[in-house]
Amino acid sequence: MITLKNISFKVPENDNIILSNIDYHIKPHDFVIVLGSNGSGKSSLLKLLDRRYQLTSGEIAVDKKSIARYSNNEFSKTIVTLTQNCHESLFTSLTLFENYLLTKQKHENHLFSLATKKEKTHFAIYLKNFNAKLSDKIDIVVDKLSGGEKQALALSLAVLYPPKILLLDEHTSALDPKSAQQIMELTHQVVSKSNMTCLLTTHDLNIAKSYGNRILALKNGQVHQKIEAPEKDQLTTQALLAACY
Amino acid sequence: MSSLFFSVITQSMTFLPLALGISISYTILRATDMTLDGSFVLGAAIFARLTTLGVPPLLSAACALIAGMLAGMMVSTIQRGGKVDPLLAGILATFILTSGNLVIMGMPNINLLSQTTLFSSAFAKSEFTGWILVSCCSLICCGISLFLISSRLGLLLRALGDNPSLLQRLGKNIEAYRMTGFALTNALAAASGCITAQTVGYADIGMGLGMTLTGIGAIILGQQLVRLAIKKSGARILIEFSACLIGVLFYFFAINCLLRFDVNPIYLKMILGLVLIFFLRAAVTRKLA
Numbered sequence: 308m309i310t311l312k313n314i315s316f317k318v319p320e321n322d323n324i325i326l327s328n329i330d331y332h333i334k335p336h337d338f339v340i341v342l343g344s345n346g347s348g349k350s351s352l353l354k355l356l357d358r359r360y361q362l363t364s365g366e367i368a369v370d371k372k373s374i375a376r377y378s379n380n381e382f383s384k385t386i387v388t389l390t391q392n393c394h395e396s397l398f399t400s401l402t403l404f405e406n407y408l409l410t411k412q413k414h415e416n417h418l419f420s421l422a423t424k425k426e427k428t429h430f431a432i433y434l435k436n437f438n439a440k441l442s443d444k445i446d447i448v449v450d451k452l453s454g455g456e457k458q459a460l461a462l463s464l465a466v467l468y469p470p471k472i473l474l475l476d477e478h479t480s481a482l483d484p485k486s487a488q489q490i491m492e493l494t495h496q497v498v499s500k501s502n503m504t505c506l507l508t509t510h511d512l513n514i515a516k517s518y519g520n521r522i523l524a525l526k527n528g529q530v531h532q533k534i535e536a537p538e539k540d541q542l543t544t545q546a547l548l549a550a551c552y
Numbered sequence: 553m554s555s556l557f558f559s560v561i562t563q564s565m566t567f568l569p570l571a572l573g574i575s576i577s578y579t580i581l582r583a584t585d586m587t588l589d590g591s592f593v594l595g596a597a598i599f600a601r602l603t604t605l606g607v608p609p610l611l612s613a614a615c616a617l618i619a620g621m622l623a624g625m626m627v628s629t630i631q632r633g634g635k636v637d638p639l640l641a642g643i644l645a646t647f648i649l650t651s652g653n654l655v656i657m658g659m660p661n662i663n664l665l666s667q668t669t670l671f672s673s674a675f676a677k678s679e680f681t682g683w684i685l686v687s688c689c690s691l692i693c694c695g696i697s698l699f700l701i702s703s704r705l706g707l708l709l710r711a712l713g714d715n716p717s718l719l720q721r722l723g724k725n726i727e728a729y730r731m732t733g734f735a736l737t738n739a740l741a742a743a744s745g746c747i748t749a750q751t752v753g754y755a756d757i758g759m760g761l762g763m764t765l766t767g768i769g770a771i772i773l774g775q776q777l778v779r780l781a782i783k784k785s786g787a788r789i790l791i792e793f794s795a796c797l798i799g800v801l802f803y804f805f806a807i808n809c810l811l812r813f814d815v816n817p818i819y820l821k822m823i824l825g826l827v828l829i830f831f832l833r834a835a836v837t838r839k840l841a
Contacts, residue, residue: 397718408704412708417704
C-alpha cells in the first residue's frame with residue numbers, strides 16, 4: 308500500500324537533516340501510530356506523505372506508484388490529512404454547508420449549479436452521525452464553532468468520500484481531554500468502518516496503546532522501533548515509553 | 553430635490569458594475585485589485601475607439617468586456633504563484649494599461665457626442681428613457697455576476713480567498729480560479745467604463761483615477777450601514793450586493809449634497825475620507841464591544 312524507500316529529508320534553507328534513510332512498508336487497512344519526541348521527524352514524515360514537503364532522496368509510493376506521479380485531483384482523493392490546526396482543514400470564513408459543498412467538488416465539476424435543499428438535508432443527516440449538535444449549525448460560519456466541533460466537522464468532511472489513506476497529525480492535541488477522547492473514538496469508528504489505511508502521530512501513550520495495530524517510533528530522524536500487533540497489545544504504557552523514547 | 557435624487561441614481565447606476573467588481577475582489581477574492589482603475593478606462597477606450605471606427609455599438613461593448621477580462625487575466629498571470637505581491641501586481645498592470653489605453657485611443661480624449669451608442673436613440677426619446685436603459689444594462693451586468701457568485705464557481709472563488717492551500721489540496725487548480733475571478737471583476741470594471749463613456753459622451757485617459765479606492769470606500773460604508781440594519785447572518789450574497797448598492801448611493805448622495813452646499817470640490821475626497829475613517833473606527837469599536 309504505502310512504501311517508504313530509503314527516504315531522507317533535509318530542510319532546504321539550512322541543510323538540517325530531519326529524516327534519514329527510512330524504510331517502511333504499510334499494508335492496506337493498517338492503523339499505524341507514529342511516536343517520537345519533539346523534533347524526531349513525525350510531522351515531517353506526514354508532510355512528505357501529503358506532498359507538502361519535497362523528499363531530498365528516496366521514494367514514497369502508494370499502490371506501487373510514486374506519489375510524485377499522482378495528479379493533484381487523483382492525489383486529493385487518495386490521501387487526506389487532518390492536523391491539530393483546523394484552519395488547515397476547513398474554510399473557516401464559510402459555513403459548514405459551504406465546506407460540505409466544496410468537499411463534494413473533489414468529485415464533481417458542476418461550476419454553475421446552485422446549492423439545493425436536498426443537498427442540505429443530506430448533509431444534516433450525514434453530520435448527525437458525527438456530532439448531533441453540529442447538524443443544527445450547518446448555516447453557521449465555521450469560525451463560530453468550538454475546537455472540538457471544528458475537529459469533528461473536519462473529520463466528517465475528510466471521510467465524506469473515504470480516501471485510501473488518512474493522515475492524522477496530532478489532530479486531538481489542541482482539544483480538552485473529553486473532546487479529545489470523543490474525537491479519537493469517532494476517528495477509530497470511521498477508520499474501521501471505511502477500511503482506510505491510517506497514520507496517526509501523537510505524544511499520548513494511552514492513544515498509542517488503545518488504538519492502531521502497529522507502532523513506528525522515530526528518534527533523531529531515524530526509525531528507532533517498530534512494534535507489530537500481537538506485541539503492541541501486550542505492552543504497558545511504561546514499557547511503551549521505555550521502548551519508544 | 554428630485555433632480556438631486558435623479559443625479560444620485562444615474563451616477564450610481566453607471567458606477568454599480570465597477571463597485572460590484574471591487575466588492576468581489578475585496579470581499580470574496582480578498583485582494584485589493586488596483587487594475588480595476590485601468591480596466592475602467594480600458595472599457596471606455598475600447599468602446600470609444602471602435603465606435604469612432606464605425607463598429608456597431610453592441611459589438612464594441614462586447615469587445616470592451618472581453619478586453620476587461622483579458623486585463624484581469626494579465627494581472628493574475630503577473631502574480632501567478634505568489635511571485636509578485638497582489639497589490640504590486642495590480643499597480644503594475646494599471647501602469648501597463650495606462651500606456652495601452654493611450655495606444656488604443658490614439659489621443660487622451662475621444663468625443664462620443666456625435667456617435668451612435670447603445671443608449672443614443674433612447675436618450676433622443678427622453679432623458680428618462682435613456683437612463684432606464686442605462687440602469688437595465690448596468691443591472692443585467694450585475695445580475696449575471698451575482699448568478700455566477702451564487703453558483704459553485706462563486707463558492708470556489710470564496711474558498712480561494714479563504715484558504716488557497718486547502719483548495720489546492722482539494723485537487724483544484726487555484727491559478728485557474730484566480731484568473732477567472734480577476735477576469736470577472738475586470739470585465740465588470742470595463743462594463744462600467746463602457747457605460748460611463750456613453751452617458752458622459754467621451755472617453756478620457758484620466759477617468760479611472762482613484763476609482764478603486766473610491767469604490768472600496770463606498771463598499772465599506774455600505775457594509776457598515778447594512779450591518780446596522782441586518783443583524784442575522786445568511787443571505788450573504790444579497791447582503792453583499794445591498795452593501796454595494798447602498799454604499800454607492802450613499803457616496804453619490806454625499807458628493808451631490810456637498811456640491812449643492814457649495815463646498816469647494818477640492819475638499820470632497822478629504823471630507824469623504826474623514827467620514828470613512830469614522831465608519832471604520834465605529835465598526836472596530838462595535839466588534840470589540
